[in-house]
Amino acid sequence: xxxxxxxxxPAPRTPKAEQTRAxxxxxxxxxxxxxxxxxxxxxxxxxAAGVSLGSAYYYFSGKEHLIQAFYGQxxxxxxxxxxxxxxxxTDFAARLRGVLTVWxxxxxxxxxxxxxxxxxxxxxxxPLSPFSPESADARAASTAxxxxxxxxxxxxxxxxxxxxxxxxxxxxxxxxxxxxxxxRSPGQERTLALVSGAVPLVDKLGRLSRLPVxxxxxxxxxxxxxxxxx
Amino acid sequence: xxxxxxxxxPAPRTPKAEQTRAxxxxxxxxxxxxxxxxxxxxxxxxxAAGVSLGSAYYYFSGKEHLIQAFYGQxxxxxxxxxxxxxxxxTDFAARLRGVLTVWxxxxxxxxxxxxxxxxxxxxxxxPLSPFSPESADARAASTAxxxxxxxxxxxxxxxxxxxxxxxxxxxxxxxxxxxxxxxRSPGQERTLALVSGAVPLVDKLGRLSRLPVxxxxxxxxxxxxxxxxx
DNA sequence: CGGGCGAGTTGAACGTGTTCAGAAAGTGTG
DNA sequence: CACACTTTCTGAACACGTTCAACTCGCCCG
Numbered sequence: 001x002x003x004x005x006x007x008x009x010p011a012p013r014t015p016k017a018e019q020t021r022a023x024x025x026x027x028x029x030x031x032x033x034x035x036x037x038x039x040x041x042x043x044x045x046x047x048a049a050g051v052s053l054g055s056a057y058y059y060f061s062g063k064e065h066l067i068q069a070f071y072g073q074x075x076x077x078x079x080x081x082x083x084x085x086x087x088x089x090t091d092f093a094a095r096l097r098g099v100l101t102v103w104x105x106x107x108x109x110x111x112x113x114x115x116x117x118x119x120x121x122x123x124x125x126x127p128l129s130p131f132s133p134e135s136a137d138a139r140a141a142s143t144a145x146x147x148x149x150x151x152x153x154x155x156x157x158x159x160x161x162x163x164x165x166x167x168x169x170x171x172x173x174x175x176x177x178x179x180x181x182x183x184r185s186p187g188q189e190r191t192l193a194l195v196s197g198a199v200p201l202v203d204k205l206g207r208l209s210r211l212p213v214x215x216x217x218x219x220x221x222x223x224x225x226x227x228x229x230x
Numbered sequence: 231x232x233x234x235x236x237x238x239x240p241a242p243r244t245p246k247a248e249q250t251r252a253x254x255x256x257x258x259x260x261x262x263x264x265x266x267x268x269x270x271x272x273x274x275x276x277x278a279a280g281v282s283l284g285s286a287y288y289y290f291s292g293k294e295h296l297i298q299a300f301y302g303q304x305x306x307x308x309x310x311x312x313x314x315x316x317x318x319x320t321d322f323a324a325r326l327r328g329v330l331t332v333w334x335x336x337x338x339x340x341x342x343x344x345x346x347x348x349x350x351x352x353x354x355x356x357p358l359s360p361f362s363p364e365s366a367d368a369r370a371a372s373t374a375x376x377x378x379x380x381x382x383x384x385x386x387x388x389x390x391x392x393x394x395x396x397x398x399x400x401x402x403x404x405x406x407x408x409x410x411x412x413x414r415s416p417g418q419e420r421t422l423a424l425v426s427g428a429v430p431l432v433d434k435l436g437r438l439s440r441l442p443v444x445x446x447x448x449x450x451x452x453x454x455x456x457x458x459x460x
Numbered sequence: 461c462g463g464g465c466g467a468g469t470t471g472a473a474c475g476t477g478t479t480c481a482g483a484a485a486g487t488g489t490g
Numbered sequence: 491c492a493c494a495c496t497t498t499c500t501g502a503a504c505a506c507g508t509t510c511a512a513c514t515c516g517c518c519c520g
Contacts, residue, residue: 017468042507052470054510059468063507119353124345124412131412182354182361190458197454204447213441217434224427228420247498272477284480284500293477 021059024049025069032070033109037116064128067117070110071128075138077106082145092153093203096169099149100176100195104188107180111188115181130174143170158209160222165206167225172202251289254279255299262300263339267346294358297347300340301358305368307336312375322383323433326399329379330406330425334418337410341418345411360404373400388439390452395436397455402432 027048031040042063046056060066085098107114117128127134146169150162157165176198180191209218257278261270272293276286290296315328337344347358357364376399380392387395406428410421439448 020468038506041505043505053508054470055468057508058470061508115352115354119349119356123349124414129412178352181352182359184354194454194458197450197457201447201450201454204450208444208447211443214438214444217431217438220427220431220434224424224431227427228424250498271475273475282500283478285498287478288498288500291478 017059020049020051020055024051024056024059025066028066029070029073032066032113036113037067064126067128070117071138074107074110075141078103079141079145081106082148086145086148086152090153092149092155092206093199095149095153096202097195097199099145100173100199101192103173103176104180104191104195108188111180111183118177118181139170142173143167146170146173155203155206156210157206158215158218160219161206161209164222164225169202172198247289250279250281250285254281254286254289255296258296259300259303262296262343266343267297294356297358300347301368304337304340305371308333309371309375311336312378316375316378316382320383322379322385322436323429325379325383326376326432327425327429329375330403330429331422333403333406334410334421334425338418341410348407348411369400372403373397376400376403385433385436386440387436388445388448390449391436391439394452394455399432402428 024045028040028045031045031048034040035044042056043053045066046053049056081102082099085102086095089095089098110117123129124131126132129135130139143166147166149169150165176191176195179194180188183191185191208214254275258270258275261275261278264270265274272286273283275296276283279286311332312329315332316325319325319328340347353359354361356362359365360369373396377396379399380395406421406425409424410418413421415421438444
């Protein structure tokens with residue numbers, strides 16, 4: 001499977017160049033992990049990768065672009081881990097819980113410095129924002145996972161809601177990420193508790209959505225989503 | 231009424247010092263508005279304020295801390311505008327809608343460059359994050375508004391939910407802000423549409439929360455919130 | 461052969477946020 | 491007034507992200 005790069009760098013021509021890129025990324029990830037995003041300097045990264053400062057900028061147009069390699073890596077890891085879950089589980093709640101839990105596990109090694117990355121989430125001018133056009137591919141790949149979560153399950157929800165569910169679950173995921181970023185508990189257990197608590201709620205809400213009394217509100221929600229999509 | 235500073239700078243001793251602080255803030259706001267956060271340099275701000283670079287750092291420990299003045303200003307404006315609404319309206323939906331709409335109006339002049347500010351929202355290491363301990367005061371002041379929205383209204387919700395409602399509405403507010411930051415429509419009309427659409431939904435959901443079928447889920451939500459609060 | 465071309469590489473240089481040792485101005489105290 | 495002490499102020503200096511003109515190297519074409 002090809003890498004889910006969010007914003008594509010100029011495609012490397014030679015294997016040699018590809019190799020150099022990988023070396024720089026590895027050095028960057030290493031320094032990010034040990035020194036944090038701010039603490040890792042471009043000069044340090046270039047040194048660690050055995051290239052000059054200018055070369056680092058030849059391959060990556062800036063420090064932020066090095067993050068995208070990180071994003072892509074994490075997304076790939078999550079996708080393959082999620083697949084394993086989705087191959088074995090059929091119950092909706094178990095599928096959703098599995099996919100979310102697995103994200104927390106995949107992201108765990110980066111928890112300490114992830115905050116400095118996800119800062120960009122709220123910056124509409126940054127191409128790194130998960131809502132930006134440049135992140136459309138990554139977003140699509142992510143919602144595809146949740147589409148799979150829904151479609152491969154036995155979940156019964158109001159018919160109007162069903163097509164919107166993947167997006168909504170992606171949004172839930174984003175909320176979880178925000179919580180996770182601020183979660184200082186050991187092993188991010190509070191985030192795991194949030195998942196354990198929230199998933200059954202979503203499950204119940206899904207079932208409730210078919211009740212006549214509730215269906216009205218649900219349809220309103222869907223209508224609002226439709227409107228906001230243009 | 232005293233200013234709702236989020237993180238307090240060392241309290242100024244003399245009126246002269248207070249004056250200098252105000253001059254710097256004014257210069258900063260001006261340059262932020264015209265050149266954006268990144269485009270405005272500390273040297274430029276110091277020059278515009280007629281002080282040296284070092285002096286700017288004497289009064290404000292860094293560029294980010296200048297943002298807090300901005301936050302405080304906006305919060306004050308919102309609070310007084312919200313009060314006007316809350317004095318005239320008694321219907322819950324109208325009160326909520328008014329408070330949220332008024333925020334959009336108050337924030338409108340800063341919309342263009344607000345994104346660079348709200349970046350900090352997702353950064354757990356920044357004291358500027360609305361979830362940080364340093365922002366506790368500002369957060370409390372903000373939730374107080376929503377407490378007022380609830381308490382001054384005729385809203386009937388499940389009893390377990392009621393004490394949690396202000397926090398939840400504050401969270402809704404944060405969500406609206408995130409949407410607003412990414413909203414490029416003229417006059418932020420999409421955000422206003424979101425408010426117009428979401429408020430009746432919240433209203434309906436509140437009423438539904440008293441139904442026996444729904445109350446179970448609502449209690450689960452509240453229990454989860456209780457747990458996450460420690 | 462050579463000469464041109466483009467990919468890859470380099471470090472000096474620029475503008476930035478921030479720090480800091482010390483100067484200047486103010487404020488009491490004898 | 492003289493002296494100490496604190497508050498206020500200053501710009502040079504530092505490390506950083508980023509840019510760029512110049513360089514090297516391998517390769518193809520005439």
